Amino acid sequence: GQQVMQIPQYQHVQEGEDFTTYCNSSTTLSNIQWYKQRPGGHPVFLIQLVKSGEVKKQKRLTFQFGEAKKNSSLHITATQTTDVGTYFCAGWWYGNKLVFGAGTILRVKS
Amino acid sequence: EPEVTQTPSHQVTQMGQEVILRCVPISNHLYFYWYRQILGQKVEFLVSFYNNEISEKSEIFDDQFSVERPDGSNFTLKIRSTKLEDSAMYFCASSVVNMRRSPLHFGNGTRLTVT
Numbered sequence: 001g002q003q004v005m006q007i008p009q010y011q012h013v014q015e016g017e018d019f020t021t022y023c024n025s026s027t028t029l030s031n032i033q034w035y036k037q038r039p040g041g042h043p044v045f046l047i048q049l050v051k052s053g054e055v056k057k058q059k060r061l062t063f064q065f066g067e068a069k070k071n072s073s074l075h076i077t078a079t080q081t082t083d084v085g086t087y088f089c090a091g092w093w094y095g096n097k098l099v100f101g102a103g104t105i106l107r108v109k110s
Numbered sequence: 111e112p113e114v115t116q117t118p119s120h121q122v123t124q125m126g127q128e129v130i131l132r133c134v135p136i137s138n139h140l141y142f143y144w145y146r147q148i149l150g151q152k153v154e155f156l157v158s159f160y161n162n163e164i165s166e167k168s169e170i171f172d173d174q175f176s177v178e179r180p181d182g183s184n185f186t187l188k189i190r191s192t193k194l195e196d197s198a199m200y201f202c203a204s205s206v207v208n209m210r211r212s213p214l215h216f217g218n219g220t221r222l223t224v225t
Contacts, residue, residue, distance in 0.1 A: 030210065037153075042217060043201070043216050045215070048213060096141060096143075096158035096208055097155050097168075098143075099155060
């Protein structure tokens with residue numbers, strides 16, 4: 001079935017360190033979206049990647065979509081305490097169903 | 111900025127009771143969704159709705175669940191006879207167009223507790 005695997009499940013970093021979360025699908029995706037959920041909050045859209053090999057940046061966040069459109073990553077440079085939360089990738093193949101990965105919980109020690 | 115609004119924020123119900131969760135999507139959005147998140151776990155797709163009918167549903171969305179858009183603004187999720195395992199945060203979401211081009215905008219959620 002349609003699913004995206006996301007690792008790691010949990011990462012605890014020192015403020016200023018980098019952070020990366022990875023997503024993988026066994027089948028080719030049409031697009032992949034990334035969301036952030038703060039503790040106690042709701043998922044908030046960060047970005048959508050559509051093209052093979054696409055790389056997009058938002059300040060300290062870098063998003064990549066693999067050449068085969070089966071994997072994606074989110075990298076945060078020099079984490080800050082405001083980065084804490086759960087980062088989800090969400091894959092879309094076709095139709096009206098966006099499938100979320102399990103999420104990576106990021107904790108930042110100051 | 112326009113928001114998806116959900117009511118109530120917290121609903122406590124007894125097993126076997128019916129509950130209706132309410133959502134007001136963003137006004138110019140055409141696609142509507144329900145997702146649920148059991149505490150600390152992944153965000154699970156339940157159903158998508160477009161043009162007054164269900165476009166897709168997951169295996170979770172069985173005969174106990176139904177959705178409705180009773181008027182031009184509300185979008186509801188009904189659980190006919192709640193079970194303990196229905197306890198979760200339920201998120202409504204909407205999008206302008208389909209997922210090919212448009213992200214989902216989520217509401218703040220309704221925490222459903224079944225006792």
